[in-house]
Amino acid sequence: MIYGYARVSSKDQNLARQIQTLSGLGVDRIFKEKASGANLSRPVLKQLLAILEPEDEIKVISLDRLGRDVNDVTNVIIEVRSKGATIDFLDMPSYKEVDDENTRNLLSSITMELQKYLAAEERKKILERQRQGIALAKQRGVYQGRPILYGPNVSNLDRRKQYFEIKRLLKVGTPLRKIQQLTGRSLTLIQRIKNEMEG
DSSP states (O other): OEEEEEEESSTTSOOHHHHHHHHTTTOSEEEEEESOSSSSOOHHHHHHHHHOOTTOEEEESOHHHHOSOHHHHHHHHHHHHHTTOEEEETTSOOOTTOOOHHHHHHHHHHHHHHHHHHHHHHHHHHHHHHHHHHHHHHHHTOOOOSOOSSSTTOSOHHHHHHHHHHHHHHHTTOOHHHHHHHHOOOHHHHHHHHHHHHO
């Protein structure tokens, strides 16, 4: 079987271009996903890897569609090969014209390592641009940050109630872990409310 894997990072982005290209290659089935490439928490990719059999092939538009973390991409490639399947990145040369298999494999490995490095560097640049954008927005006083889900004025009554319950437990000196057990809320949230009370 020949599979295609298409991915974009956010729900606002369009998969159409990748799907059109993969469809033109005569793949048997295309796995489509809208998820960040920063990690491997991607159910569609996991589903594809789970059904792979020897001689199967995965076609991907480019290496960064598979992921942006060097180690994650390497692990996926190792898993594909361990199942006797292959993965073909359309933006990378195949070196099929090189007769010697060892030389062909060496050239492919070097190219792939370079592509993985470039994908990781691009990820770093994106994060740095985000940090710079947030810093500038804060300087201008227009940075909103993430919306607060638990607080005294949130519209969701259950969350507002939980906020006051956490606050009450903190006031009587209940340990943070105990509050987590009692409320089922994250330590991050509980610590944030504690910081608000102390601030």
